Every structure is written in C-alpha cells, then in structure tokens.
Amino acid sequence: MKRLIDRIDTRTATEKLGLECWHEIEQTNAHRVGDLIDCSQCDALDFPLGLSAYKTTPVFNQQTIPKGFRRAHSTKKGVWALIKIVSGQVHYVVDDLDELCVVLDENLEGVIAPQMMHHLDVIGDVELYVEFYTH
Numbered sequence: 121m122k123r124l125i126d127r128i129d130t131r132t133a134t135e136k137l138g139l140e141c142w143h144e145i146e147q148t149n150a151h152r153v154g155d156l157i158d159c160s161q162c163d164a165l166d167f168p169l170g171l172s173a174y175k176t177t178p179v180f181n182q183q184t185i186p187k188g189f190r191r192a193h194s195t196k197k198g199v200w201a202l203i204k205i206v207s208g209q210v211h212y213v214v215d216d217l218d219e220l221c222v223v224l225d226e227n228l229e230g231v232i233a234p235q236m237m238h239h240l241d242v243i244g245d246v247e248l249y250v251e252f253y254t255h
C-alpha cells in the first residue's frame with residue numbers, strides 16, 4: 121500500500137524516515153520526506169512498534185456485529201486496529217490485499233492497517249471486539 125513519508129525520526133540511533141502508517145524505513149538517498157512509497161510492512165499487516173490503544177468496542181456476537189463491519193470499510197489515517205476473538209471464529213477479509221482471507225479465532229487476532237479496506241464474513245457463532253491504536 122502506498123504511504124507518505126512524513127517525518128525524519130531522530131529518536132532512533134540511526135535516523136530513519138517515518139511513514140504516515142507509523143512504519144519506519146532506513147534513510148537512503150532514494151527517499152525523502154514528501155515521497156509516496158509502497159510500504160511492504162503494511163502489506164504484511166506488520167503491527168508497528170510503539171502504538172497505544174485508545175478505544176475498544178463492546179463485545180459483539182454474530183447477531184450484534186455492526187452491519188458496517190460486514191461491508192468493505194477502513195480505519196482513518198494513522199489508526200491501526202486489532203480484531204480480538206473471545207469465542208468462535210470469523211473470516212477476516214482484506215479487500216485491499218487481493219481479498220486475503222484469514223480465519224480468526226481465540227489464538228489469532230486480526231491486524232487492520234490504516235485506510236486499508238477490509239470486512240468480516242460471519243460464518244457461525246462468534247464473540248469479538250476491536251481495539252483501536254495510534255501514536
């Protein structure tokens with residue numbers, strides 16, 4: 121997914137370039153602030169370091185999952201989320217990654233990258249909630 125380089129991160133030992141998705145890349149002559157690049161870490165649904173949870177939904181079940189969760193939608197810029205399963209299973213489909221489908225259960229949470237279109241396919245009994253993260 122294309123991401124904007126929006127800062128130079130001087131907190132790290134070697135200066136890195138920061139992307140709007142909170143991932144970082146090594147500083148090279150090829151990239152500078154303001155460039156749009158393909159973020160392979162987003163495409164791998166690699167949850168960035170250093171984020172904090174700021175909001176959690178109630179626990180939903182197969183009947184109460186909001187309709188919007190079942191249609192393609194996305195979080196806002198800079199907002200990551202984790203889909204946590206309390207019981208059962210659900211299909212987590214990432215529309216923007218060629219409809220990648222992951223079966224989530226109690227042992228596997230779903231990682232939602234900022235602005236990446238995704239939806240849930242309910243396949244049976246499930247209880248889940250979503251946690252939202254940003255810097």
Ligand SMILES: [Zn+2]
Pocket residue numbers: 123139141142143159160161162163
């Ligand atoms: Zn990224």
